[in-house]
Amino acid sequence: MATEVKVPVLGESITEATLGEWLKQPGDTVAADEPIASLETDKVALEVPAPQAGVMGEHMVAVGDTVEVGAVIATIEAGSGSGTSTSKAKAVEPTDPPAKTAATTAEAKAEQGEPASSITLSPAVRRLVLEHGVDPSKINGSGKDGRLTKDDVEQYVKVGGAKADVLAAKGTATAADTHPIPSATSVGSNRGEERVRMTRLRQTVARRLKEAQDTAALLTTFNDVDMTAVIETRSKYKDLFAKKHGVKLGFMGFFAKAACLALKDVPSVNAQIDGEEIVYHDYVDISVAVSAPNGLVVPVIRNAEAMSFADVENTIGDFGKRAKDGTLTMADMAGGTFTISNGGVFGSLMSTPIINPPQSAVLGLHRIEDRAVVVNGEVVVRPMMYLALSYDHRLIDGREAVTFLVRIKEAIEDPTRLLIDL
Structure with missing residues (x-):
């Protein structure tokens, strides 16, 4: 007797998905809980496991079809298959x-x-x-x-x-x-x-970014930061850090902790507009943009203000690995009060990032390059990075945006501030 394969619960408020890929074809041998299909939701790709061992039966839907939670998408037959696809697969795959x-x-x-x-x-x-x-x-x-x-x-x-x-x-x-x-x-x-x-993820990204432009009063302010102190700190302690915590000491840990300090000083950057009210958060949930096979995703570092450098780096490393493997969940990306996007890893010199609604601001990091700067009246070469803060001007004033970036700059140029909360 055939067992129906149904679309599982996808997450809070998510009622449908797109069938992105069939991982098993009719006639293939299937083990219990083995992934047989991949679904694309508005935020992540999810795998559908086989409810029991047997033989892959009929595909009820084709790649690209929209399916609702609970819908039957295939069947699993009893017995053992040949391990190869049959001609049934051709009937449902798009030309x-x-x-x-x-x-x-x-x-x-x-x-x-x-x-x-x-x-x-x-x-x-x-x-x-x-x-x-x-x-x-x-x-x-x-x-x-x-x-x-x-x-x-x-x-x-x-x-x-x-x-x-x-x-x-x-x-x-x-x-x-x-x-x-x-x-x-x-x-x-x-x-x-x-x-x-377009994948469902790409459609959602396109829609949300356009909504941000249509709704928020977007403005971007810039500053630059001398990375000398952070680079020297990393060089001095990276081996000890890796030995003790089992993870590399990266730049994101410094910027995440600097953002926590700056958001504490300028709480409007960590707030959001809800109707005619402003919602202020006494916690910092930082969305970090990471690359996934199907596009950019933004998992959330929760309660970053209470985390150590090692906690932040471990969390980011785990997000990067799971994004590449396609195992991030809806819960990983729910919420977020502030976003950090690092375009520098791709070589970007400067950009104007777009906020991730309902958040009110996003910090853009860029590549580090040696530039001539004036220090104490002398021209010297320093490793410099441009910082960009895009923000919703309906909520955040220009003075607050500039103050926020200055706080980031001060903490990065003098990392001791991160230890003594200055």
């Missing part, structure tokens, strides 16, 4: 636009019964594979259960794997192809297009 690349060759192999574990691709990874024309079976996956991530594909392309795969697929690889000279004809003949449906 892809023609692309004569190694990626389509690999997917064709999947339909012919080759092991799916080496070529199961998330929508984001699949787009990269098709774009660069790489053979996913030749890439070592670093994700959960050996799955490919965007970083895996990008690294493979970076070291030249894409070129080799394309040439191998065409059967024209020669020594002269190592450094080909593009011609107008070759460039003009490769002008394909692909329409890809």
Whole structure:
């Protein structure tokens, strides 16, 4: 007798999701609690576990369909399967636009019964594979259960794997192809297009950012900070810190603790507007932007004001790992009173970040670079970083925004302040 697979409870106020990926095809052997599908909600991707061991039955919905909590999306049959996909899988998967690349060759192999574990691709990874024309079976996956991530594909392309795969697929690889000279004809003949449906996460991000622009009176103020003291402190204590706490001492710990001090001095930056009222928080829940395979997510460091440096660094490290593995939960990203976004890790020199409603402010960090500055009447070279604070001017005055950034600057340039609460 078949057992129904239903959409699980997704979290508070979340009633529907999008089927992002089938991890098991009809006919595949399935173990109890083994992930069989991936759902995309407004904030995270969630895996649907098999309710019992058996054989993957019929897919009731296709990739890209919207499903509600409690809806039946598949069945699990009793018995043991072949471990490979059957022709039923073709009936529900959306038709892809023609692309004569190694990626389509690999997917064709999947339909012919080759092991799916080496070529199961998330929508984001699949787009990269098709774009660069790489053979996913030749890439070592670093994700959960050996799955490919965007970083895996990008690294493979970076070291030249894409070129080799394309040439191998065409059967024209020669020594002269190592450094080909593009011609107008070759460039003009490769002008394909692909329409890809926005993920639910990307749709939500787009909608919320536009709402922030339409609702809040956004303004950004800037300052710069001399990172000399923090860099010297990290260099002096990083080995002892790692040995004692089992985690690296990063920059985010300093900025998180500096933000806690500044938010205490300027409470409006940690507040939010609710109708005709202002809600002030006596705690600091910092949302930190981290990269995930499907986009940027913002898990929350709760009660950061009561945390040690080690607690902050451990929490951020755990968020980064789980974001890459796709195991962050709705609870991880609920709430937040203030956001820190570090565009410097991608090389950004300066930006105007957008607030994350209903929060009223976001601190943007940027890359550190040596610049000539004047110190005590002399021109010296110092490692400098630009800071940006975007804020809702309906709630936060310019004086308060500038004061907040000055407090951050003072704490970073003199980390002793973080210890004695100045």
